[in-house]
Amino acid sequence: xxxxxxxxxxxxxxxxxxxxxxxxxxxxxxxxxxxxxxxxxxxxxxxxxxxxxxxxxxxxxxxxxxxxxxxxxxxxxxxxxxxxxxxxxxxxxxxxxxxxxxxxxxxxxxxxxxxxxxxxxxxxxxxxxxxxxxxxxxxxxxxxxxxxxxxxxxxxxxxxxxxxxxxxxxxxxxxxxxxxxxxxxxxxxxxxxxxxxxxxxxx
Amino acid sequence: xxxxxxxxxxxxxxxxxxxxxxxxxxxxxxxxxxxxxxxxxxxxxxxxxxxxxxxxxxxxxxxxxxxxxxxxxxxxxxxxxxxxxxxxxxxxxxxxxxxxxxxxxxxxxxxxxxxxxxxxxxxxxxxxxxxxxxxxxxxxxxxxxxxxxxxxxxxxxxxxxxxxxxxxxxxxxxxxxxxxxxxxxxxxxxxxxxxxxxxxxxxxxxxxxxxxxxxxxxxxxxxxxxxxxxxxxxxxxxxxxxxxxxxxxxxxxxxxxxxxxxxxxxxxxxxxxxxxxxxxxxxxxxxxxxxxxxxxxxxxxxxxxxxxxxxxxxxxxxxxxxxxxxxxxxxxxxxxxxxxxxxxxxxxxxxxxxxxxxxxxxxxxxxxxxxxxxxxxxxxxxxxxxxxxxxxxxxxxxxxxxxxxxxxxxxxxxxxxxxxxxxxxxxxxxxxxxxxxxxxxxxxxxxxxxxxxxxxxxxxxxxxxxxxxxxxxxxxxxxxxxxxxxxxxxxxxxxxxxxxxxxxxxxxxxxxxxxxxxxxxxxxxxxxxxxxxxxxxxxxxxxxx
Numbered sequence: 018x019x020x021x022x023x024x025x026x027x028x029x030x031x032x033x034x035x036x037x038x039x040x041x042x043x044x045x046x047x048x049x050x051x052x053x054x055x056x057x058x059x060x061x062x063x064x065x066x067x068x069x070x071x072x073x074x075x076x077x078x079x080x081x082x083x084x085x086x087x088x089x090x091x092x093x094x095x096x097x098x099x100x101x102x103x104x105x106x107x108x109x110x111x112x113x114x115x116x117x118x119x120x121x122x123x124x125x126x127x128x129x130x131x132x133x134x135x136x137x138x139x140x141x142x143x144x145x146x147x148x149x150x151x152x153x154x155x156x157x158x159x160x161x162x163x164x165x166x167x168x169x170x171x172x173x174x175x176x177x178x179x180x181x182x183x184x185x186x187x188x189x190x191x192x193x194x195x196x197x198x199x200x201x202x203x204x205x206x207x208x209x210x211x212x213x214x215x216x217x218x219x220x
Numbered sequence: 221x222x223x224x225x226x227x228x229x230x231x232x233x234x235x236x237x238x239x240x241x242x243x244x245x246x247x248x249x250x251x252x253x254x255x256x257x258x259x260x261x262x263x264x265x266x267x268x269x270x271x272x273x274x275x276x277x278x279x280x281x282x283x284x285x286x287x288x289x290x291x292x293x294x295x296x297x298x299x300x301x302x303x304x305x306x307x308x309x310x311x312x313x314x315x316x317x318x319x320x321x322x323x324x325x326x327x328x329x330x331x332x333x334x335x336x337x338x339x340x341x342x343x344x345x346x347x348x349x350x351x352x353x354x355x356x357x358x359x360x361x362x363x364x365x366x367x368x369x370x371x372x373x374x375x376x377x378x379x380x381x382x383x384x385x386x387x388x389x390x391x392x393x394x395x396x397x398x399x400x401x402x403x404x405x406x407x408x409x410x411x412x413x414x415x416x417x418x419x420x421x422x423x424x425x426x427x428x429x430x431x432x433x434x435x436x437x438x439x440x441x442x443x444x445x446x447x448x449x450x451x452x453x454x455x456x457x458x459x460x461x462x463x464x465x466x467x468x469x470x471x472x473x474x475x476x477x478x479x480x481x482x483x484x485x486x487x488x489x490x491x492x493x494x495x496x497x498x499x500x501x502x503x504x505x506x507x508x509x510x511x512x513x514x515x516x517x518x519x520x521x522x523x524x525x526x527x528x529x530x531x532x533x534x535x536x537x538x539x540x541x542x543x544x545x546x547x548x549x550x551x552x553x554x555x556x557x558x559x560x561x562x563x564x565x566x567x568x569x570x571x572x573x574x575x576x577x578x579x580x581x582x583x584x585x586x587x588x589x590x591x592x593x594x595x596x597x598x599x600x601x602x603x604x605x606x607x608x609x610x611x612x613x614x615x616x617x618x619x620x621x622x623x624x625x626x627x628x629x630x631x632x633x634x635x636x637x638x639x640x641x642x643x644x645x646x647x648x649x650x651x652x653x654x655x656x657x658x659x660x661x662x663x664x665x666x667x668x669x670x671x672x673x674x675x676x677x678x679x680x681x682x683x684x685x686x687x688x689x690x691x692x693x694x695x696x697x698x699x700x701x702x703x704x705x706x707x708x709x710x711x712x713x714x715x716x717x718x719x720x721x722x723x724x725x726x727x728x729x730x731x732x733x734x735x736x737x738x739x740x741x742x743x744x745x746x747x748x749x750x751x752x753x754x755x756x757x758x759x760x761x762x763x764x765x
Contacts, residue, residue, distance in 0.1 A: 072413060074420045074442045075761040076467040076548050079511070083537075083547075086530035101414065113761075117371055118350050119420065119441045122412055124373050148460060151452070152445035153357050153364050154349060156371055172464075173548050 020188045022064065024094050024180075030188070040192050056194055063107065063133070064190040065095045067183070070106035070126065074113030077140040077173040081112055089176040096183055103127075108135035108186065109163070112173075114142035114149055115156040127163050128208075133193070135166045135186055139179065144168045224299065227265050232256045242698060243288075245300045253303050254314040260289060260301075261319055267293045269610050271320035273699065273727040275712050276330035278360050283311045283336055288699060288710075292610065296631040298699075305336055312385065312393055315341040322613040325437075325735045333358035333447075339393060343382050343400070348440035348764060351376050357448050358723075379438075400436050401426055408746065412441040418515065418753065419760025421734065430745050435738045443764040450724040455481055455691040456555060458724065463549045465726060466762035468508040469704035471500040473726075474553040479634060480700035480711040481555050484693040492680040493557035494635045499570070499673050500540075500552060501702075502666040506577075507536040508705035509617075509659040509666075512757045516656060517588050519754040520597055525588045532573075532580055539569045555691060557683030570674050577667050581660065589660070598653035602740040602752035605650055612736045616707025616729050617662060618756050621655035623648045628703035642669050652755035659757070692719050706730055706757060726765055730758040 020036055021027060030036075073081060081099075084091045091097050100106040103126045115123055127136065138159050141147030146157035159165060166189060169182035224244060228235050232252050238245040248256055260268045268289035275286045284304035291297050305311035315338035317323040327338045328347040335356035337344060346353065354368050382398045401407050401424070411422035420441035426434040446465065450458040462473035475497050482489060489497075514529030537547045542563040544550035552558055563569075588594055604614065609622040619626045627644045629637040645661040647654035693715035701710045707729025714723040733756045740752050 076464060078419075079467060080548060082511075083530065083534070086534070087527050088531070088534050114442060114444050116441065116443055117353075117369065118348075118376075118443065119412065120371050121373050121375050122441070126413060148464070149444040149446070149449065152449055153362075153369065155444050161371065162373065175547065 020191045022187045064187040068098045069110040071099045077112035080173045103129040111143040111159045112139045117154045137167045138165045139169045141172045231259045243298045247302045257316045267291050274326035275725045276334040311336045314339045321611045345382050348443035432741045435741045437734045446765045454719045466759045471504040472704040476702040478553045484698045490681040493682050502669045505666045505705050516754040556687035602652045613732045617658040621647050621658045622650045628708045655755040728762040730762040733758040
């Protein structure tokens with residue numbers, strides 16, 4: 018099955034085989050007609066109105082601002098409503114180096130995002146620590162503390178690269194199964210098992 | 221110079237002098253340092269009113285600090301003062317944060333990196349690292365084992381705790397604990413992740429109703445340890461870090477580091493390369509001020525102005541892209557010149573930009589500057605007097621908004637700036653609006669510089685031919701300043717003769733800007749915190765390095 022999104026032709030993507038294989042695996046046991054169609058509807062909605070939580074720490078954030086301005090205009094794809102509160106956002110756009118002092122704040126923001134939630138690591142620093150990998154206080158890649166969905170390399174990535182990455186996220190969302198517990202959903206008890214110190218404050 | 225020596229010897233007979241370096245170096249024992257510092261600032265004959273840089277040092281057998289002082293009235297002369305901690309195991313030095321307010325944050329940085337505690341400093345907390353961090357990373361014997369300082373996902377505790385060290389009559393030093401905020405103060409946390417902090421600055425603001433009583437700036441949320449990384453790399457390898465500190469002054473910062481290395485090597489840069497460098501610097505300044513204009517407007521809720529500012533900025537970025545191959549982090553300057561020749565379209569593109577800019581600036585003024593809301597939000601907000609600007613070493617457009625003539629291109633001309641005709645933009649308003657206006661006028665001046673150069677790019681090499689394959693600096697230390705988009709950017713390099721620098725220190729203008737936030741915000745509304753920050757226009761990765 019092809020994963021189609023409106024903004025870019027299928028054959029222009031570079032990793033179609035990988036995605037097609039993934040879809041095949043996901044649908045190996047078949048999909049219920051009603052649930053399958055409902056999934057498609059919901060995924061169509063989510064993937065065309067992705068609202069980012071801008072977690073801009075350095076240079077990549079400025080390129081992301083260029084995306085918001087008139088020339089690149091990310092409003093064409095439904096990404097334009099950049100949120101500053103995790104409650105209103107669909108995914109975290111990690112733009113820049115994450116250092117030790119920031120790691121707890123980063124993790125907390127991720128936990129505050131409502132499900133379904135995604136993470137995009139933009140730029141060399143967020144992907145792997147970039148030029149600062151060997152430093153004493155840099156987290157070597159944001160995937161050390163968060164599960165990352167899409168990596169966008171570059172220092173900083175070009176606006177076109179940002180779009181490519183964002184469309185990859187759209188494609189990823191198109192194949193997810195909203196119903197049936199396939200998404201990452203953290204159960205309340207699992208959360209407390211991983212964070213015993215939060216139990217007193219929340220419950 | 222001999223006069224200064226005599227005067228200092230008169231004040232402090234214990235002082236010794238080292239000559240032969242770039243500036244006169246005065247070596248003072250710690251016990252006499254505070255008294256001498258007071259005289260250095262207040263003595264009419266000396267009048268060293270600006271503390272330009274504070275560089276912590278680990279000489280392996282001792283720890284200490286080099287202070288760079290500048291006298292604005294005396295032809296911007298600089299001297300260095302070297303103070304060594306008497307005991308390396310338990311290092312203490314007397315503070316000068318009561319004499320030059322800029323030393324407050326600077327000394328906290330030295331404490332964070334080297335563990336030198338400053339006697340009588342009011343607030344001896346760490347600046348960049350977590351308060352539970354083990355060790356002081358810029359010491360040469362620092363243990364970088366990640367097991368000692370793992371990635372912690374728990375919050376820092378006791379954030380309100382601070383301390384100071386005082387000396388009693390017998391010379392014994394005592395730790396006095398204190399609190400940043402009193403118990404009955406209402407503190408609003410702001411940041412670290414907030415779009416209007418222009419990065420990841422955290423400001424804890426104590427408010428009385430809506431009036432700001434105190435702002436506690438917490439930095440370090442993007443501290444990447446660039447200075448330590450530099451010590452393990454060769455000189456050509458450290459150049460790229462400067463592009464990633466203040467990414468809106470990438471060309472100027474890198475220009476500064478290259479100038480410093482070239483000065484140490486005694487390299488002559490071909491004229492063509494110098495002209496290209498200056499043109500790139502000015503294009504960068506235009507792009508930076510356009511972004512500052514857009515962001516100031518956006519912070520006030522005027523999103524349209526942001527689109528206008530970015531429209532012209534894209535045109536500048538296109539020029540960069542054609543020549544340097546990147547929109548940001550250009551990596552263009554190299555030791556001895558520039559990495560590639562200009563693109564064939566460069567002259568044409570610059571001319572096209574210069575042709576539209578006057579018209580576009582008029583448009584900005586019509587759209588935003590004259591707007592009554594913008595005026596009300598910016599005028600008479602964030603007052604910073606000239607005396608405070610000097611004492612806090614606020615350079616760049618923010619300092620010039622307080623009528624302090626501090627343009628490095630005028631006072632220490634470097635490259636070809638000495639031959640160019642341009643005006644230093646000064647405003648007397650001392651408020652946010654004055655800082656904003658200085659930026660807008662500086663765009664005009666940058667255009668003027670470009671106009672003078674665009675038709676006069678000389679032919680020739682773009683890089684000096686005698687750059688050594690392996691760059692080794694002679695033993696010594698150097699300090700170089702340039703005028704970056706946000707103020708005077710300084711680079712300190714100490715070399716021990718090998719291919720790696722022994723110590724590199726970057727004196728960033730934004731670091732001084734956050735030092736003045738508390739003073740600027742007191743008494744204003746909490747909503748003004750945003751506009752004051754926007755008008756000072758700091759870039760956080762430049763602060764944290």
